[in-house]
Amino acid sequence: MNFRPDINGLRAWAVVPVVLFHFGVAGFSGGFVGVDIFFVISGFLMTGIIVPALTGSVAKPFSLWRFYLARAMRIWPALMAVCSVVLLLGWFGMTSLEYESLAKHVKSSLLFHSNHVYWREAGYFDADAHEKWLLHTWSLSVEWQFYLILPLILMLIWRLTHSQRALHASLWLGLVVSFGASLLLLSLKPSFAFYGLPSRAWEMLAGGLVFMLGSAQLRPVRRAGLIEALGWVSIVGSVLVFDQHWAWPGWFALLPVLGACMVLAAANARSWLSCHPVAQWLGTRSYSLYLWHWPVVVALRYADVLSEPWAVPLGLSVTVLLSMVSHRWVETWGRERLSRLSWQGQTSALVGASLLLVSISAFVMAQRGVSTRLDPAIERVAAEQGNVKTRRSECLTTSGAKSPACVHGGPQVAAVVLGDSHADAVTTAVAAASPTGMGVVDLSYTGCPVLFDTKYVETHASDNKDHRCAAFQLWVESYLQGVPRNVPLVIVNRAAAYALGPDYPFDGSLGRPVFYFDKFHEVASPQYLAEFANRLTQSICRFAAHRPVYVVKPIPEMNQHVPKFVARGMILGQDRQVSRPLAEHLKRHAFVIKAYEDAQKNCGAKLLDPYPWLCPGGLCAGMDHGMPLYHDDDHLSERGNRRLVPMFRSMFAPARDL
Known part of the structure; x- marks a missing residue:
């Protein structure tokens, strides 16, 4: 797909509210909807990769393994960097109980099932969740699970029907079923509804449908402009109006999801909201910003200084600095080095590094947090x-x-x-x-x-x-x-x-x-x-x-x-x-x-x-x-x-x- 500056800018509008919400900045009570926007973007982009390759609209045929490998090259390096840093800090600064829990979360994050771990432990907005260093990786797990399943379903439907209409219908069916599951689970198991793929898939499928529908029906430009404006109003309104007491996701999540869909459908490459240089800079670094901001929040809470007036400005500054380093030396540099390898070499490097971290985490868990690291007096208090x-x-x-x-x-x-x-x-x-x-x-x-x-x-x-x-x-x-x-x-x-x-x-x-x-x-x-x-x-x-x-x-x-x-x-x-x-x-x-x-x-x-x-x-x-x-x-x-x-x-x- 050609680079879309409006999508890159929309990423900035997704990550900034999430970061400010987690830092407790006033006026961003609904900042968590940024994750819903990310899901819509992911669905749009993944469908835009899979469907044209399946239907022959692009020269290169679709390769399932290369699709998975490309996603891994995008997600794994920076995620492994964050996991490595928190494991290292935890060795010196966490009690055995906390370190054992961290190791469990590192393992589940790298194997992309942390959303299942967290929904069993605590609700996303619960006080206990605020101390989980990798809580935010639940959304990466949901996305990865979606990436695993979506191409398999679309490949099967295309092989059986060779019909774009059938592909289109399957996305609609999946959206309706997933949205229904979201409403049902919200009344039965609200925490799983928040973290689980079945109740979140509809948000990504909504983005996929925007790609399938295209933007032709938005012409003339005046209609596209109106739809884009409504989309931004929906997104901004969601950030300002919603808070942690709203049941989520469900009916209310329609507002930010539809807002993101309208902005994507408008495809305005000159939007002053998404194409501004600041939005472009933030959008390019949105993944690293998202990965690093939550450990910074937890670190400030761990040190019991988050309520200090200087803590949030310092935390935001550190987050931006870490994201710059991560984007330059992990995301960009790492991808460049990996791209020089064969696909077998890329697979071996990514899987090997991930398994190394998983093995370290498993060792820490087996040793019950390695209690010998700290003064026994500290462990007695923690126990x-x-x-x-x-x-x-x-x-x-x-x-x-x-x-x-x-x-x-x-x-x-x-x-x-x-x-x-x-x-x-x-x-x-x-x-x-x-x-x-x-x-x-x-x-x-x-x-x-x-x-x-x-x-x-x-x-x-x-x-x-x-x-x-x-x-x-x-x-x-x-x-x-x-x-x-x-x-x-x-x-x-x-x-x-x-x-x-x-x-x-x-x-x-x-x-x-x-x-x-x-x-x-x-x-x-x-x-x-x-x-x-x-x-x-x-x-x-x-x-x-x-x-x-x-x-x-x-x-x-x-x-x-x-x-x-x-x-x-x-x-x-x-x-x-x-x-x-x-x-x-x-x-x-x-x-x-x-x-x-x-x-x-x-x-x-x-x-x-x-x-x-x-x-x-x-x-x-x-x-x-x-x-x-x-x-x-x-x-x-x-x-x-x-x-x-x-x-x-x-x-x-x-x-x-x-």
Whole structure:
């Protein structure tokens, strides 16, 4: 195909929003749509390579292997450079847990199935995803999977029909099926819908159809100009309007996809938006810009400086510099050197280099991150993120409407612990506090506070469609009918998070409720918080009508993943301390504590106050004698929950006295 400056400039309009979105620059909340634009461009170009060669419109016949080799020469060298650099940096700057995870991601990126790995680990917009150094390679995996399949299908159809109309129809059929799959998966498995080829192929097929249709129908030029203008409005509007809370992809993705299709169809080689020298410069380096920007973002977050005013300008500058070096000395120089080899030599060089990196990654994984690289003190701190109760995977409910009702401690039941993952985190402390020979029943359910009649706000970040919190509360009521009424119920909730959103300073979901009741609320208004608190009180009293109920005031939340944050600081030579003022914690949870106090007043529920043990002197500590008390940012570890044993022991004092 002849060089199209408008396509090169459109690449710039795809990569710049993505980069600025990831750096958190205001005004680019929908910058992630740049990936959708890249998919449209890829579909257009790949169809433009395959179809003319199949149909004889160009002199050289289509070669499947040479097609794959050309794609590998384009994608692999710069990708291998990025993977090599992050592996090298990780050797000196990552704990064994993080380095093992990085090696897994390097391997999956080079073998082009990282999209499958990431959808199983975290949603693209989840906080955990922000620490994955190669998260952005999911889109390369999707494209490569598309490159593998598209020519095979088109070759088969052409061999059977020798009809361009059949090729055209097959693209339309694929688009309709893929778009339907996108809508279906978005309701069933949103994370897979975001990362998966079945729900993304339609975007690339849309670009392919633009090539098949051509631009003849856009003449006269006035019509082409109007369509181009509508395309740019769609693209810019998508970047400005959408944000991470929109379900993606699906109906909304039509706007940037159609916008990119219209710009491609217009084929305006003199567009001031795409053919400007700056757009051309950025478009030429768009692949390297895309590859290098995300590791820079993660590095700034790793060093805990991304929120500093100088961090984003520095990060953008480093990204541009790295992309210039990568484009000149990896993409261009590497392609020139490879082009001098025979196709067998090109294949051997690319596959050999990739397999070398894959082998290194496999070694790191086999050695569990090679823990001997770092000071053992660092590894001990980092290992606290795994310091959870030994039966957690067995006993913490994550789906369905029933609990395994594990018993911790002795066989005779001294108490029942009910609540979400914060309840799970303290269950063993309750068991340790119970009278000798007695134990506690564990009814913990992740993401499920003690609230009746809730409706879960579905988001793209949740793939668990069998999460049935409301049904679980009804099951608990039924289960407790078989437990003697003198056995107390201990309630532990991370209640505020369901009303206000996770307490991350960089998380856009702050203030967006997770649950609603009769009426959906977009934000946690005062009216919503009042309703939430009232429902919380009523739910506690519903249980208190049948047995003694003890409610633990909200466990303090840290603003950092404590083990990771402190261990990284040790690697960087920093003495990081994690704490939070009790007053700040109480302010965030005031409406929850008020609900608990109302339950105490209305139905005799008893409150357990963890703050004398967790927040002495008015400061809630995340560390004790150099070791984390939390296994993440808000869940107490097995080390941390032991601080609460005296509090829970007071609950059993009458039984001990007897």
